[in-house]
Amino acid sequence: MSQFNILVVYPHPADSATEASGTVALHAERGDKVTSVVVTHGERHHMQWLADQKALPEDKRDPNLKSLTLDGYKDFKAREAERIAEILGVHELILLGWTDHEIYFDLDKVHQLADIIRRVKPDIVITRFPSDTGSTTNDHPVTGRIVMKALEVVTNRVREFDGVDAYHGVKQVFFSFAGGEESNSNDVFVPGIVPDVWVDTTSVIDKKVQAMDQLVSQGYEGETARWIAEARDGRWGMIAGCAYAEPFLRPQAITYDSLPMPPRVVGKQYRATVLHTDRGTARNTPSATPPDAYRLKL
C-alpha cells in the first residue's frame, strides 16, 4: 500500500475528535500524512465549561473568568484542538478562525480553502457530508459545500489567467457523518442516505475516546466521550459487523478493473452470532484529560 496525503476539513474542534477521528488515527498509524483544518475555534459551541463555572460560587471559579474575552476563549479552544491533533497523530493543524455559527458560503472562504489544497496537495479529502438534512443552514454541511467548491476551483485554474496551475491530485473525497444524517443501516435499499464505506475503528477507539476527552469546553470528556463511542460508534460498528466503525459516503460511484473483492470480503467466515469479545471496550479507556484542560489560561 502506498502512503497517502490526507486533508481533513471540519467546522469545529469537536468535529475533529468526534467524526472521522478513528479513521484519521488509523491512517496516521500507517504513516500517512494528515493535515487537519478546523475552520472555526468552535467558540460558541456547547458552552458547558462556562455554564459549569457560572454555577460555582465566585471564589471557586477559574480566576481568569472575570477577564474572559473572545480571544482568550479561542486560545482555550485552540489548545483543545491541538491536543486532539496530537492524540490522533495529525501532522499539521490549521485553524482558520472563521466565526462559529456564522459559516456562510462565500468566495473568500472558497479561495482560502483552495489555497490550502494547493499547498497541502492532498490525495484524499475528508469533510462533512455536504447536504442539508435539517431545517437550518448549519455550519457542518456548509463547510462540506465550501470544500467541494474549493476542489472545483483548484482543478480549474489556468496559469496564464490566474497565476497558479490547476491541481488535479485529489483522488478521492470521503464525506463523514456526525450521526443522524445517514440511514441506520448498511442495506443500500433502505431509503435515505446509506454510507458506502465503513472503516473498522476498533483498534483505535481508545484514541478517539481520548481525543474527545480533550473537549472540556463542551463537557465531552469522561462519561460523555465513552457514551458517544459506545452508543454511536458502537452502533455504527454493529451495522458494519465489528465493534466500532465510522461511516463514509463517496460523491461518485467507483470504477474498478474487475469486481472488487477486498480481503474482508474474501476472508469472510460464517459466524452464528457476531459476538463482542476481545474487541476492546471504549468505556474502559483511561481518561486522557490533563488537569490543565480545565484552566482558561496556562
Ligand SMILES: [Zn+2]
Ligand atoms: Zn461541529
